[in-house]
Amino acid sequence: MKPITLKDIALELNISVTTASKALQGRSDVSNATREAVIKLAEKLNYVPNSVAVNLRTRQTKTIGVIIPTIVHQFFSKVIDGIIEEAEKQGYFVITLQSNENFEFEKKQLQLLMQKRVDGILISLSNQTQQCKHLNEILQKNIPIVIFDKINKLVNCSKVSIDDQMAAYNSVSYLIKKGYKRIAHFRGSLMPQNSIDRFLGYKKALIDHGIEFDSSLVYLCDNNDDFNDGYINAQKLLKDQNNVDAIFAITDLIAVGILKCFNENGVKIPEDIAVFGFSDWFMSSVVTPTLSSVVQPGFEMGRKSTEILIEEIKNLNTNTPYAFQNIVLPTSLVIREST
Amino acid sequence: MKPITLKDIALELNISVTTASKALQGRSDVSNATREAVIKLAEKLNYVPNSVAVNLRTRQTKTIGVIIPTIVHQFFSKVIDGIIEEAEKQGYFVITLQSNENFEFEKKQLQLLMQKRVDGILISLSNQTQQCKHLNEILQKNIPIVIFDKINKLVNCSKVSIDDQMAAYNSVSYLIKKGYKRIAHFRGSLMPQNSIDRFLGYKKALIDHGIEFDSSLVYLCDNNDDFNDGYINAQKLLKDQNNVDAIFAITDLIAVGILKCFNENGVKIPEDIAVFGFSDWFMSSVVTPTLSSVVQPGFEMGRKSTEILIEEIKNLNTNTPYAFQNIVLPTSLVIREST
DNA sequence: TTGTATGCGTTATCAA
DNA sequence: TTGATAACGCATACAA
Numbered sequence: 203m204k205p206i207t208l209k210d211i212a213l214e215l216n217i218s219v220t221t222a223s224k225a226l227q228g229r230s231d232v233s234n235a236t237r238e239a240v241i242k243l244a245e246k247l248n249y250v251p252n253s254v255a256v257n258l259r260t261r262q263t264k265t266i267g268v269i270i271p272t273i274v275h276q277f278f279s280k281v282i283d284g285i286i287e288e289a290e291k292q293g294y295f296v297i298t299l300q301s302n303e304n305f306e307f308e309k310k311q312l313q314l315l316m317q318k319r320v321d322g323i324l325i326s327l328s329n330q331t332q333q334c335k336h337l338n339e340i341l342q343k344n345i346p347i348v349i350f351d352k353i354n355k356l357v358n359c360s361k362v363s364i365d366d367q368m369a370a371y372n373s374v375s376y377l378i379k380k381g382y383k384r385i386a387h388f389r390g391s392l393m394p395q396n397s398i399d400r401f402l403g404y405k406k407a408l409i410d411h412g413i414e415f416d417s418s419l420v421y422l423c424d425n426n427d428d429f430n431d432g433y434i435n436a437q438k439l440l441k442d443q444n445n446v447d448a449i450f451a452i453t454d455l456i457a458v459g460i461l462k463c464f465n466e467n468g469v470k471i472p473e474d475i476a477v478f479g480f481s482d483w484f485m486s487s488v489v490t491p492t493l494s495s496v497v498q499p500g501f502e503m504g505r506k507s508t509e510i511l512i513e514e515i516k517n518l519n520t521n522t523p524y525a526f527q528n529i530v531l532p533t534s535l536v537i538r539e540s541t
Numbered sequence: 542m543k544p545i546t547l548k549d550i551a552l553e554l555n556i557s558v559t560t561a562s563k564a565l566q567g568r569s570d571v572s573n574a575t576r577e578a579v580i581k582l583a584e585k586l587n588y589v590p591n592s593v594a595v596n597l598r599t600r601q602t603k604t605i606g607v608i609i610p611t612i613v614h615q616f617f618s619k620v621i622d623g624i625i626e627e628a629e630k631q632g633y634f635v636i637t638l639q640s641n642e643n644f645e646f647e648k649k650q651l652q653l654l655m656q657k658r659v660d661g662i663l664i665s666l667s668n669q670t671q672q673c674k675h676l677n678e679i680l681q682k683n684i685p686i687v688i689f690d691k692i693n694k695l696v697n698c699s700k701v702s703i704d705d706q707m708a709a710y711n712s713v714s715y716l717i718k719k720g721y722k723r724i725a726h727f728r729g730s731l732m733p734q735n736s737i738d739r740f741l742g743y744k745k746a747l748i749d750h751g752i753e754f755d756s757s758l759v760y761l762c763d764n765n766d767d768f769n770d771g772y773i774n775a776q777k778l779l780k781d782q783n784n785v786d787a788i789f790a791i792t793d794l795i796a797v798g799i800l801k802c803f804n805e806n807g808v809k810i811p812e813d814i815a816v817f818g819f820s821d822w823f824m825s826s827v828v829t830p831t832l833s834s835v836v837q838p839g840f841e842m843g844r845k846s847t848e849i850l851i852e853e854i855k856n857l858n859t860n861t862p863y864a865f866q867n868i869v870l871p872t873s874l875v876i877r878e879s880t
Numbered sequence: 881t882t883g884t885a886t887g888c889g890t891t892a893t894c895a896a
Numbered sequence: 897t898t899g900a901t902a903a904c905g906c907a908t909a910c911a912a
Contacts, residue, residue: 313589591890
């Protein structure tokens with residue numbers, strides 16, 4: 203049973219395909235009588251326009267592509283949630299692809315999306331991504347891109363992120379005001395901007411409050427397995443016996459790994475060592491002790507990125523000039539038992 | 542800068558579009574010389590076939606649609622991960638939509654996917670879905686559907702699930718063998734098959750082990766907010782003072798809600814009351830106490846469903862008859878501190 | 881108000 | 897081995 207087409211409707215009503223098309227588009231150059239007849243028949247036959255044909259004709263797919271490092275990650279699934287909701291509201295579909303934090307994969311996924319002729323692309327860069335030729339090539343083809351969360355300042359397009367440096371600064375400042383003096387930092391990979399920014403925020407907070415920065419208190423967690431990275435580096439920290447009284451971790455997962463290690467080793471949190479996370483995953487509100495963290499607006503980040511992207515797509519279609527936006531979403535601290 | 546088309550290549554090489562097309566498809570009725578010339582030029586010009594045109598012509602979109610209740614849910618994000626991985630391996634794109642556990646939404650999303658002319662659909666039914674006319678209508682149009690996780694036995698299509706009844710049976714049997722005698726069940730909504738099955742498994746385990754089923758020990762968690770449902774019903778259970786010594790919860794989130802309530806009220810787990818979860822979310826391995834649970838293979842469920850769906854799509858294209866499959870994936874128990 | 885002709889970019893048929 | 901022609905389903909410019 204083949205799908206009903208405009209031709210079927212036109213044939214049955216003895217009109218042209220053109221007229222049928224116009225009628226369904228609700229255009230004014232069709233008589234009321236025929237319009238109604240067409241609409242009625244279309245409903246009766248359960249006509250569904252073939253969007254592939256429409257896409258080919260209008261050179262639009264009403265589809266946006268999304269590339270994230272990994273979907274099994276509470277923050278990114280919230281982002282996707284926001285993306286899907288906003289896209290659907292505006293009549294767009296969402297195709298999701300993962301880069302697995304791998305630069306080559308990221309490039310490949312972009313190629314796939316180009317082949318699919320998506321109208322625009324949302325991307326959160328992989329940790330391995332340094333140069334952005336692959337993105338610039340696409341932008342040159344007039345396909346809008348919005349980068350979110352893990353951005354790269356060198357790419358000339360709209361971006362939606364948080365102020366990682368300030369969020370880190372605020373977290374560490376909070377710890378200092380609470381009386382902690384020897385604060386370690388469990389940092390992420392060296393490349394991503396947000397990893398760098400959170401580190402810088404940490405460092406700046408120390409300095410601004412008259413605490414000397416000590417690079418031996420910075421632990422590198424870059425095995426792409428946050429929980430275990432946190433756990434293992436916490437063991438290392440205990441061995442180092444460096445009198446640390448608080449830790450600012452770059453992600454909640456790392457922080458939870460630290461909690462596990464400390465709980466196993468009888469280290470009291472926060473009495474012996476306080477722990478601060480980043481992202482406020484649900485998990486962090488139910489671990490013991492509950493984890494202080496930075497509230498990162500994942501859903502809104504996805505929603506806003508999509509809104510901007512679709513706006514740019516539309517501007518492009520109507521030849522309306524537009525400026526790239528650089529949105530910085532607000533964050534806040536949620537203080538719990540761990541600090 | 543418009544994308545390169547076959548026409549551009551044909552023009553430059555002074556051949557016909559047809560020949561160019563054949564050459565790129567690697568067909569034998571093209572001379573080696575022209576084939577090589579075409580391929581070389583295509584690479585030089587960075588030719589990317591317009592998949593929209595290909596889709597229209599071949600009546601295939603190489604895209605599958607996925608409908609899940611919600612994506613911000615560890616189990617479902619694992620499923621999506623499996624779906625995307627398998628789909629990509631086979632050259633398919635994935636469009637994800639959410640039903641938000643709402644039947645009307647579910648119907649609407651299916652319509653959208655039909656309009657998008659996806660080649661097949663993967664769906665996990667919403668809790669509200671009882672009748673399946675909307676699915677049968679699509680199946681009649683020869684669009685394959687594979688239902689996973691929250692299935693409905695009445696729909697005539699392939700299904701991938703776990704044996705919820707047996708998994709529940711095994712969990713409760715484990716509790717009984719451990720010596721627990723008065724076991725409560727925190728059940729889910731009344732409609733979904735897996736909610737029913739887990740309840741039945743619980744009941745059967747009791748009876749098979751000579752424990753009388755007591756309906757006053759069954760707490761209904763159907764507010765679509767698992768964590769709080771667990772928390773609130775745990776409070777109710779404490780008030781009821783019914784000497785319960787163990788709880789089998791239908792999801793980990795509910796179980797974690799119970800843990801929170803018990804921890805706050807000085808109820809010792811598992812000494813006073815043991816708690817068993819279902820799904821084995823990551824969270825469950827880091828809460829205090831760590832939670833015993835049923836390991837539910839989300840990634841494999843997504844992967845396998847996709848494999849079957851694409852198989853059916855291909856069989857349909859080649860007019861190869863095929864039988865619907867009913868896959869039941871194995872589960873296991875992970876025993877932790879809470880039991 | 882209606883319809884004809886054309887094209888979107890590709891693939892398939894069939895004749896040359 | 898090649899290419900002219902048609903078709904996929906729809907939308908638009910323009911003529912009637």
